[in-house]
């Protein structure tokens with residue numbers, strides 16, 4: 214069947230295997246010696262080709278909760294459970310997930326494999342820092358428990374390891390106790406990029422922070438942005454009414470004609486957005502769902518970019534080069550009139566010991582681009598800027614970076630390969646991405 | 654609410670049980686695989702079920718049905734909803750020439766359900782309320798060359814439910830005949846999926862809503878009512894030439 218990631222590029226043909234439990238999964242691994250390269254597939258929310266391969270092992274049926282510890286506030290569940298399902302279990306207990314991405318549909322397995330980050334990375338780190346342990350199924354069919362204390366080498370390779378060490382069967386997640394799930398947010402306007410950086414620096418004590426940037430604005434508007442600071446609202450008793458609503462309001466059922474996405478329509482949208490936002494309330498309290506997952510209310514919004522799909526380009530630059538590097542990127546993007554709706558800028562906190570994890574101290578920017586021929590040379594140019602400033606590109610979003618760009622950005626790749634070789638000597642686990650960037 | 658689910662480890666049943674669990678309801682599960690039942694009970698408890706009990710029965714052993722349903726009443730005391738979900742998809746070509754196979758399939762999809770209904774209905778009648786909901790299939794709407802052993806068994810259950818609905822109506826017991834179309838579950842893992850396929854989760858949402866609304870025949874999703882209406886209209890001299 215034809216398979217693809219969230220960006221709907223690239224598309225590949227693959228055999229989709231949906232084992233109903235770990236026993237049938239072990240059978241797939243051990244019974245058929247001839248089976249070609251395979252990779253785990255969670256919710257398919259990575260943008261490019263990290264979960265594409267000739268054989269996909271879906272975690273769809275690993276979707277059960279296995280247990281819960283009320284005192285420690287931990288939840289143990291199958292790797293196919295979505296973060297949204299975990300929230301449904303957490304919230305009535307006054308717990309919350311310590312790291313949330315921009316969509317609640319990602320699976321636990323995908324969250325670990327990409328070691329995802331949220332709007333609070335500067336304070337709370339990335340997802341795997343809140344994983345007490347997980348069970349990994351190796352190519353041999355053997356199950357191993359990994360944690361920061363047990364099988365540490367494998368733990369640090371698997372966290373952020375994009376499914377290349379094996380298949381995560383289940384995990385124990387440490388939840389955070391919160392006062393409420395209402396989010397009190399405050400917005401600030403920055404007219405330039407350096408103003409935006411200053412505001413983010415000045416507000417690092419804010420639990421959640423993120424900036425939406427207009428990447429089409431050039432000249433003296435380069436870097437104009439809205440900064441959103443937020444925290445759990447202590448004065449709200451929303452936890453006492455834990456109604457978790459599915460608020461899907463609309464679905465994009467068909468591919469939009471891609472020509473509707475061009476610099477004029479996007480420019481109009483972004484102008485309208487900024488003019489509107491400048492006038493609206495600077496402070497408001499919203500439901501966590503609205504705050505964290507604004508796009509989840511529009512089903513299949515990825516179809517807005519048309520049948521040819523789109524790419525997200527997310528990179529991180531160290532603190533000292535970030536302002537300069539990001540200015541250069543924005544200059545290039547606005548000059549080319551590409552780029553897209555709003556782009557997201559975030560300040561990262563400390564890095565962790567995981568070999569291929571993305572977050573490192575500095576600033577990360579993500580930009581969406583509709584796929585067109587002329588985009589690829591532009592992105593190659595951006596790669597050069599990113600590398601020249603000591604940065605790297607996020608594997609979970611990538612669909613096209615070259616082997617050399619990857620290896621320059623991820624110096625621990627060799628150590629990763631050593632570990633992978635120990636547990637997967639025949640190289641069974643491979644994705645189109647890992648083949649492209651020289652990891653398999 | 655107190656809910657009994659039979660064939661509880663089926664994908665559709667599991668998705669339905671999860672909705673009830675999230676609403677904090679009391680559940681009793683019957684299925685043949687103890688390990689799966691234990692896992693499902695733990696899952697439903699974490700998701701918010703007030704209490705979860707279970708009994709292990711191979712549903713083709715009719716003589717064990719009574720004991721399992723007694724266990725359900727012991728645990729729940731009363732039953733608001735009894736949902737029957739188990740089933741199997743026969744190998745049509747093999748079972749139409751091998752009666753042993755056909756018999757087993759008709760037992761699983763047809764007679765075992767009737768045995769369960771025979772035990773459940775007097776209990777609900779005595780209770781004076783409750784709903785019995787059974788998953789049959791659109792395959793029972795017309796016998797098709799490609800799937801008529803299954804279709805015949807499901808159709809038998811549909812007719813039975815229809816009659817029993819009238820019999821129990823004065824006693825405030827309601828019967829729902831749930832007819833899913835094509836569902837992407839382990840039962841159909843070997844089939845190629847297309848546009849008309851639904852997820853077990855979406856069928857589960859429709860089952861919960863349909864039971865609450867007191868539906869008689871619930872096509873899930875609803876467009877199958879139209880499709881099957883058209884399928885039933887096709888004249889037999891044409892239909893017999895169709896291979897589907």
Ligand SMILES: Cc1cc2nc3c(=O)[nH]c(=O)nc-3n(C[C@H](O)[C@H](O)[C@H](O)COP(=O)(O)OP(=O)(O)OC[C@H]3O[C@@H](n4cnc5c(N)ncnc54)[C@H](O)[C@@H]3O)c2cc1C
Pocket residue numbers: 218219252253254255256257258259260263264272292293313314315316318319320321322323324326327328329330331374375376377379380381382508609610644
């Ligand atoms: C709208 C949107 C917003 C997003 N926002 C953020 C964000 O804020 N921060 C962020 O960090 N990311 C973000 N992402 C990216 C997303 O969190 C990651 O791509 C995540 O990995 C997706 O998980 P998935 O379950 O969809 O996995 P898939 O896309 O199916 O797979 C992703 C990778 O995980 C591996 N994998 C999946 N399951 C397993 C398993 N059981 N065992 C081993 N490996 C496995 C796959 O092999 C693959 O390499 C966003 C994505 C979208 C669509």
Ligand SMILES: NC(=O)c1ccc[n+]([C@@H]2O[C@H](COP(=O)([O-])OP(=O)(O)OC[C@H]3O[C@@H](n4cnc5c(N)ncnc54)[C@H](OP(=O)(O)O)[C@@H]3O)[C@@H](O)[C@H]2O)c1
Pocket residue numbers: 660661662663664665666684685686689710711712713738739740741761788789790791832833834835836837838839840841853
């Ligand atoms: N999938 C479809 O396209 C579709 C369409 C229309 C109707 N249906 C009906 O929907 C219902 C649920 O099916 P599903 O799609 O959810 O498939 P499923 O996951 O394969 O469920 C079938 C269930 O029936 C159980 N079962 C079979 N024989 C049994 C026996 N002798 N004793 C006890 N349990 C037995 C199986 O138990 P184990 O878990 O132990 O194997 C399994 O849980 C079935 O009645 C099916 O006929 C399905």
